[in-house]
Amino acid sequence: MAKSEHISENKKRKMEQSKALSEKLSGAKSILVVEMKGTPGSHLSRMRKVFGKNSEVVVRKKAVVLKALEQGAGKNPNLSKLVPFVEQVQPALVLSSESPFKVKGLATKEKKPARAKIGQVSDREVVVPEGDTGLPPGPAIGDLQKANLPAKIQKGKIIVEKATTVAKPGETITKEVADALLKLGLEPFETDLNILAALEGGLVYGSDVLSIDETYALNHIAQAHSWAFNLAIEAGYPTADTVELLVQKAVLAAAGVALESKAVPGETIEQILANA
Numbered sequence: 001m002a003k004s005e006h007i008s009e010n011k012k013r014k015m016e017q018s019k020a021l022s023e024k025l026s027g028a029k030s031i032l033v034v035e036m037k038g039t040p041g042s043h044l045s046r047m048r049k050v051f052g053k054n055s056e057v058v059v060r061k062k063a064v065v066l067k068a069l070e071q072g073a074g075k076n077p078n079l080s081k082l083v084p085f086v087e088q089v090q091p092a093l094v095l096s097s098e099s100p101f102k103v104k105g106l107a108t109k110e111k112k113p114a115r116a117k118i119g120q121v122s123d124r125e126v127v128v129p130e131g132d133t134g135l136p137p138g139p140a141i142g143d144l145q146k147a148n149l150p151a152k153i154q155k156g157k158i159i160v161e162k163a164t165t166v167a168k169p170g171e172t173i174t175k176e177v178a179d180a181l182l183k184l185g186l187e188p189f190e191t192d193l194n195i196l197a198a199l200e201g202g203l204v205y206g207s208d209v210l211s212i213d214e215t216y217a218l219n220h221i222a223q224a225h226s227w228a229f230n231l232a233i234e235a236g237y238p239t240a241d242t243v244e245l246l247v248q249k250a251v252l253a254a255a256g257v258a259l260e261s262k263a264v265p266g267e268t269i270e271q272i273l274a275n276a
Helices: 009-026 041-054 062-072 077-087 100-109 140-146 175-183 214-235 243-261 269-275
Strands: 030-035 055-059 091-096 112-114 126-128 131-135 151-154 157-160 164-167 189-191 194-200 203-206
Touching (some): 009 062, 009 091, 030 077, 030 100, 041 055, 041 091, 062 077, 062 091, 077 194, 100 194, 140 151, 140 175, 164 175, 214 243
Antiparallel strands (some): 030 091, 030 194, 055 091, 112 189, 126 164, 131 157
């Protein structure tokens, strides 16, 4: 008699989580992949409150998320497009009934200043400004100098002689730099929800697209509409937006021709008599 396969409680729990998550994926309008590394739990809790009932933040093991995407792809093949993004990070998912752009917009509004952490990879240039640090003379000056800051004592206070870059994009924050920034009270980074990609209606949007400023985009859309409208008027191309103005232009042009040719249509007879 064949032995029955034993399934550990841990594996059984993961299977149940994958199945439940797979069902949730099928009911979401948009699905966003978030990198959890570097995201404090407190920020994630705040985002859950900000999103409210329209979006759910789901944190599961990577293996569970990948299995759920695999299972869900049976009904919705587009889910497999998120696999490459999940594979490269410690993932969380945001399942929403809203547009991913709205979700990203809400997340962006909740950015908070954050201090530098040892081992963090900088996504920007971090510059310590020139001037008074507000620190009294003492061991702190040595800590600043360890971070290659040109610090010295002047008039009873520690100053930085010139603005100095302590980290560039892609560089890892060292202990010396993190300690110096902490002593200076500088928070050069932001606590943000690091959204890598989003799936909506079969289309995957990368972080670069999701990060487009809403005001910037709306202004450019309005400008494009204005250019298109003017082009259509000049070309005499009738649309729902241009037809009224085109008819007005045509009437004025016809009246002008009538006046020049001394024709007497009803619209121009008064002007012709006045000019006689």
